[in-house]
Amino acid sequence: MAPLKTTKLYTNNVNKIATRSRAATHLKEINGNKGLERALRGKRKADCSPTKENGNKRTALGELTNNKIDFATGKGIKKVTVQSSVLPSVKTVVKNNKQKENGAPPPAPLNKIITRASLKQTVHHIPNQTAVKSKETQKENNLPPATKKRLSNEFEKTESEPSLYSTALEDANDSTYFSARKSTRLSSKSSESSTIVEQKPSPSNVSLVIQQLESKLNLGNHDVPPGIRDFDKENWNDIYQVSHYAMDIFNYYKEREKMFPIGDYMERQVCLTKMMRSQLVDWMVEIQESFELNHETLYLGVKLVDMYLDRVTVSKEMLQLVGAAAMFIASKFDERIPPMIDDFLYICDGAYTRREMIRMEINLLKIIDFNLGIPISYRFLRRFARCARITMPILTLARYILEFSLMDYDTISIKDSILASAALYMALKMKKVSNWTPTLEFYTGYKLEDFKDTILLLNKGLHRPSREQLMTVRNKYSHKIFFEVATTPLLKDDAFF
16 A cells, blocks of 8 residues: 555655555554544545645646746746637728728737737738848848748747747758758768668578577477477467467567576665665565556566666665656556556655656666566466466466565576476465476476476575565465465475475
8 A cells, every 4th residue: 555645754764665554553653543544545646645736737757737838948938818709890891891992901800819820911011121121132142031930829929039849940041051961861862772782681691590580589389299288279269369479479588588687786785785675675566556556567667676776876765766766667668557657756755756756767767778678477477377277376376476586686687487487386386286297398498407496495485484574465465366375385395396
């Protein structure tokens, strides 16, 4: 659940992450149970966020108000209020027709707003001597005609005011610029075409590269060994299963795992500890529950945090901001309707400003080179469980083991496909269903010996004594919705082999 906005329990003390449980304990000590019941609120921001003083619209990357902004001066420009049009009387129409016959422009009605069209008509009927002289001087000196800046119809502007809609080409006064620009474009196109012709590979080389890529990624290999149930063939006509190239997709995922290595960064993080990271992941799981996000969003957010900490030294005051920005980015990538930036500022209990959140989001995207297509263990787990026809209680137990391993720092360097295979195998053994079958060996591409050490590591984490600060995952999977899989009896290491 989101932390309570009415309390400022950990706003100044940023060494501890503000959570709902800590805030509830603090209120209980101060006001008793009655004060706690009065302060409890819903988990959604739409139900419990405070009302705004002004009616500004919320956007992901900034404020959108009802006023326009002049980027030249930085000041706001008031929007022109349009009056309702009033039909002219018969006398006004007759008078205007007589003035048109005499060559004079009709006077503008008092209730009529001056627009660009009306200004052009006025200038056309009233000759300007200075304008005529300027045209004559331009013809004599062979100068190009002065460019006109485009003006918005929403504002009353003059020709001397800078326009927000003028482009760089409209400010150019040298006619030779356009010819030079055209010649450079033609020369660049000709040079590009020449280089393309020179570097164009032969058909034999192209076919060789394609064959090497297919053999490397094992593309098109849908030949299932005898005795193994062909899951893709059974769902061949199901458009949602994409069985025609599902095997190719996950082979490609396994190949991409090499592109996102994460080293032992905790030695370089002089201000952080492994416990701090575990508390951050526990808080991120709380965010996923509060906003009802997909599990893929949680796994991607944790992955972004580890990749950022592997490349940038972070202070303990900014650790929670990194986790919030990572979840903000992951929700934009995986969610159909991602939460607003104000939601993440609210769940941080006002510890950071909007500008700090946006700057951290930009910095994180730059550090990871905007590459968000990261293979995550949750996708592998769902694929492996489907192919092996695993029941939902067993899959939920595997999800619990896998999600609990997110808080374990020792698992950051292990491949996600191996983590998913180990978690699924442990769930099968803990429920006493089966061993590592040939079907799982075919679809995962791993034998039991390949992830034996990972099983021991995950089982060690499950046997670790639970701490009060890291109870979100256990409490989550102790609910009836998740079949209370967190209460499943644990096994010793010898029982898995």
